[in-house]
Amino acid sequence: MTNLILLGPPGAGKGTQARMLMESKGLIQLSTGDLLREAVAKGTQAGKAAKQVMAAGDLVSDEIVIAIVNDRLDQPDVAAGVIFDGFPRTVIQAEALDDLLKDKEMKLDSVVLLEVPDSAVIERISGRYTCAGCGEGYHDLHKVPAKPGVCDNCGETKFKRRVDDDAATVSERLKTYHAETSPLTVYYSDKGLLKRINAMGDIDIISAQLNEVFDRTSN
Numbered sequence: 335m336t337n338l339i340l341l342g343p344p345g346a347g348k349g350t351q352a353r354m355l356m357e358s359k360g361l362i363q364l365s366t367g368d369l370l371r372e373a374v375a376k377g378t379q380a381g382k383a384a385k386q387v388m389a390a391g392d393l394v395s396d397e398i399v400i401a402i403v404n405d406r407l408d409q410p411d412v413a414a415g416v417i418f419d420g421f422p423r424t425v426i427q428a429e430a431l432d433d434l435l436k437d438k439e440m441k442l443d444s445v446v447l448l449e450v451p452d453s454a455v456i457e458r459i460s461g462r463y464t465c466a467g468c469g470e471g472y473h474d475l476h477k478v479p480a481k482p483g484v485c486d487n488c489g490e491t492k493f494k495r496r497v498d499d500d501a502a503t504v505s506e507r508l509k510t511y512h513a514e515t516s517p518l519t520v521y522y523s524d525k526g527l528l529k530r531i532n533a534m535g536d537i538d539i540i541s542a543q544l545n546e547v548f549d550r551t552s553n
């Protein structure tokens with residue numbers, strides 16, 4: 335079982351790469367952003383608390399996010415290995431994850447930082463959307479469905495855009511990333527776990543590099 339974290343700013347391609355790795359290696363994608371959006375849509379207590387914070391591009395409280403991850407890690411499918419996508423985002427969350435993994439007799443094998451300069455983030459994020467059926471990612475300029483309006487992957491004709499993907503909120507999310515999440519690169523490089531991948535290239539090349547890291551660290 336191999337467990338890894340994908341780190342990187344918004345728009346680095348964490349979700350896309352997590353999905354590809356999930357397909358190629360059978361891992362489970364644990365995206366706190368997806369779980370929180372689900373909680374917001376369902377109107378749960380956590381969702382109600384998270385809604386405004388997410389819309390503003392700020393971080394949801396460590397307490398809520400750690401509880402969500404704890405619950406998710408109690409499901410049996412995580413035995414296949416987990417890709418943490420968008421978690422941890424603060425040093426407190428990283429320390430909590432260490433404790434959770436220890437409790438559940440799991441271990442962290444690798445942390446991959448997908449590096450993208452700030453200047454590329456806004457362009458990447460504005461224009462992105464996903465299939466409402468299977469979650470496949472698209473972009474107005476860089477990746478459109480082969481048949482307009484129909485998902486290549488599942489044939490769905492409905493698509494979604496995230497409410498926090500507008501330019502003002504993205505710039506807030508970037509600030510939050512630098513203030514709260516970048517320190518994690520030091521946290522994990524001190525533990526000897528950090529690998530860096532230049533995430534500005536072709537999606538398939540980045541995916542191949544990530545697969546290589548996976549193969550080197552898997553057990």
Ligand code: AMP
Binds near residue numbers: 344422
């Ligand atoms: P993402 O889909 O990872 O870009 O996350 C979308 C939004 O959900 C973020 O801007 C935060 O408001 C919230 N969020 C997701 N993951 C976390 C986390 N680990 N800690 C705090 N807030 C989070």
